[in-house]
Amino acid sequence: MSSAARRRCLIACLAALCAGPGLAAVPSHADPFQSLPWEDMRREYLGGARAVFDERVQVQGPAFAEDPMNVPISLRVDSTLGPVAQIVVLVDRNPIRRVLEYFPMQALPALSFRFKLEQASPVRVAARTADGVWHVGGTWVESAGGGCTVSGATRKDGSWPQTLGEVTGRLFNGGEASSARLRMRVMHPMDTGLVGGIPAFFVNRLSVRDAAGTELARLQTYEPVSENPVFSFDFAQAPTGGVRVVGSDNNGNRIASQVE
């Protein structure tokens, strides 16, 4: 069997697992992706706490990464799991596995973003419920590779300092599952540190606050988040008077903008 055929078989087997009883409504301890690093990842990023695979943590991505530097992921935690304090996004086969941590606070446990994928991999979303258990969902994204080890466009053409920290955004009426959605884009090169001579340089904290300054949602972001990242936050109740987006990068540059 050629390696390509083996890989296709592997993908087919994984697809069968995802569709089959492995990810049924009952949480399971069997990793649907049978990925070797998972156990180490659980220890390193989830504090070694109990983790179950649970399809109520819904993760959507493309079947393959047409643009490995911008792989779109959408996550949503089913309301039957109750309140979710923290969500962690991990990518098994990335050189930097942790993509982001999300604290939904007053927002819904749902988020969309794009990230840099180095090679085909499971993309995991772990949601911590009130009992301290991590519920883990995932999707497989196929890739030709190379998302983390090449520079982004604004690093290549040197234009990033002209727009650093600029925010564009908009509050939309919600769809079926929410009453409002904030979409925003922050201009930042999001260097992974894995390109020769270019140190890691990335947005590491973003908060969404209401007009009174109350924090509605908080993100901790890491190197694999895409250049000029676009995020979508969903809210059960539309924030009145717009929102403030405040944050920083790992060099201490500040981000602070008002989105209507």
Next chain:
Amino acid sequence: MTRGIASLLVGLLTLVGAAQAQHKAELATLDYHLSARALAPGVYVVEGDNADFSVANGCNIINTGFITTGDGVVVVNTGPSRRYGEQLRSLIARTTKEPVRKVLQLNLHPDYFMGHQAFVDVQRLATPATRAGAAAEAAAYETNLYRLCGDWMTGTEALLPDTDVAPGPWRVGQREFELREYRGHTGSDLVLLDKTSGVAFVGGLAFSRRVPTTPHARVSEWLLSIEALQSLGLQTVVPSHGPVFADGSGLAQTRRYLQWLDGHFRQAAQQGLEMNELLRAPVPAEFRAWAAFDTEYLRNVAHLYPLYERDALRPAAKLKP
């Protein structure tokens, strides 16, 4: 009912050579089994699979062509690999006694020129923008095609076009051509019109019964180019991908698709949809039935939706930290 039968007949008549048996690539012998089909005296199309790149089809998904002029053959695009180029050249030698005089490359995409190695002794023409683009992308194309096509690529290295060509009248031998340069599918989309036969090689500006590829696309410019081409009243239109139609309907199909995509993506962005929602939103049945839908539509979304998203977001006022 009568109208139904009539339109069915029109459909059958306008799809030139739809009944032709497809020659399939053969992996065991790495033989593309290329065949030339005459569209007019001395004007031939060599039809590829209407599909996405795969090992099974040898990554032969392009329609190339060649035209006799009385003073040598003009080749239009050379396919995805060295092997394709060599087999194309031997097909030409079996079809006509005229030597190959010129290769014309219509845009910068890999299946338009990765067969150039078989034409190292021939002048290879492309617009300056296509030459620059092909040079910039060549290494990435090689990597990608070796990964996608496997053994079919053995021995293939990008050999670039070596001569600038400009739009305008172009005479080769006894044949009067006109070259027109458009844009939108890529930054430079060359069209070859054969004045004698009326056959038009429109390259990547038309995809018939196939979802268009968009890595270098600008939708609004592409639509303007199609309108301009449609105003020429072309008859036999050879697209680079998908069947040849005698009534230019490949252009109409691509126009319809791009207009739908433009409106659909804009509306999605204005409603705040994110990419995974757009990927899973309904697509008209006509387009879903086209070749390569599953892979190419995903690529369309990845390439183009960020542009619509950007338009939908508004600059946010900076606050004092």
